[in-house]
Amino acid sequence: GDTLSALVQMAQPLFAIDIVDKATGVVVGQSQPQPIAVQVNRDYEVKASIAVKAPRLWSPDAPDLYLLRAKILVQQGKLLKLVDEFDLSTGFRRFEIEKDGFVLNGTPVVLRGTVWHEDVPLDGASLTYEQMEKDISLMKTLGANAVRFANHPPHPYVLSLCDRYGLLSLVEIPALGVPGEILDQDHFRSLADAMITEMIERDQHRPSVVAWGIGDNLDSSDPRTCGYVEKMVGVAKNLDKRAVYFGSLVF
Numbered sequence: 071g072d073t074l075s076a077l078v079q080m081a082q083p084l085f086a087i088d089i090v091d092k093a094t095g096v097v098v099g100q101s102q103p104q105p106i107a108v109q110v111n112r113d114y115e116v117k118a119s120i121a122v123k124a125p126r127l128w129s130p131d132a133p134d135l136y137l138l139r140a141k142i143l144v145q146q147g148k149l150l151k152l153v154d155e156f157d158l159s160t161g162f163r164r165f166e167i168e169k170d171g172f173v174l175n176g177t178p179v180v181l182r183g184t185v186w187h188e189d190v191p192l193d194g195a196s197l198t199y200e201q202m203e204k205d206i207s208l209m210k211t212l213g214a215n216a217v218r219f220a221n222h223p224p225h226p227y228v229l230s231l232c233d234r235y236g237l238l239s240l241v242e243i244p245a246l247g248v249p250g251e252i253l254d255q256d257h258f259r260s261l262a263d264a265m266i267t268e269m270i271e272r273d274q275h276r277p278s279v280v281a282w283g284i285g286d287n288l289d290s291s292d293p294r295t296c297g298y299v300e301k302m303v304g305v306a307k308n309l310d311k312r313a314v315y316f317g318s319l320v321f
Contacts, residue, residue, distance in 0.1 A: 082145065085118065086102070086103040090137040100120065102118075140156045142154045181216040188224060206232060242284065245265075250293075250295045262305075266305050270309045271309070
C-alpha cells in the first residue's frame with residue numbers, strides 16, 4: 071500500500087474533523103478540509119470549527135459521549151483518500167460556579183463525592199484496568215457524583231471511566247504540603263507551571279473534569295504561598311477556563 075510520505079508528496083495534505091455520536095455511530099458534525107504543511111520533526115497547529123446541532127449534554131445522570139475524529143486526507147482526482155486518523159472521546163456540558171453553588175448545564179448540582187488514591191493491597195499504585203473500573207463502579211454504586219484525585223493526576227484510563235460512568239472529576243498536581251519558602255522559589259514555580267500545563271493539555275477534552283488543583287495542605291497565611299497561588303491560577307486560566315482550587319492548612 072501507499073506509505074504516508076509517498077501519499078503526502080503526491081498531493082496537498084488536508085486536515086478535517088468529524089464529530090461522531092458514540093451511541094449511534096452517526097456523524098453529527100464535520101469541518102471543512104483545510105490544507106496543512108507536513109514537515110519532518112516539526113509541530114504544526116491547525117484550527118477547525120465545527121457546529122453540532124442540539125447535542126445531548128453530558129452529566130452524571132446521563133454521561134453521553136461523542137467521538138472527535140481528526141483525519142489527514144489527500145486529494146486523488148475527485149476523491150479524498152484517508153491517510154491517517156486519530157479518535158478522541160469527549161462530550162458537551164457547561165459547568166459553572168455561581169454564588170448559589172455549582173451549576174451543571176443550567177441546573178444546580180450538589181457534589182457528593184469521595185477522594186481516590188491510586189492504591190491496592192500488595193500492588194500499591196500498580197492497578198490493573200479491571201481494578202480501576204471496579205473502584206469507579208463502586209463510587210457510582212455508593213451514590214457519588216464526584217471524585218477528587220488527590221495529590222497527582224490519575225491514570226488516563228481512570229478519567230476515561232469517569233467520562234463513561236458519569237463522575238465529576240477534580241484533578242491536581244503533586245504539590246503536597248510544600249512550605250512557602252519553596253513555593254516562592256523560581257525553580258519550583260517553573261516546575262509547577264510545567265506540571266499544570268501538562269495536566270491541562272492532557273485532560274482538558276474530558277467532560278468529567280470540572281476543576282484543576284494546584285496544591286494541597288498549603289499555608290495560605292503565608293504571603294509567599296498566596297503569591298504562588300495567584301501565579302498558578304493565572305497559568306491554569308490561560309490554558310482553560312475551568313475552576314482552580316487548592317487545599318489550605320488554615321481553617
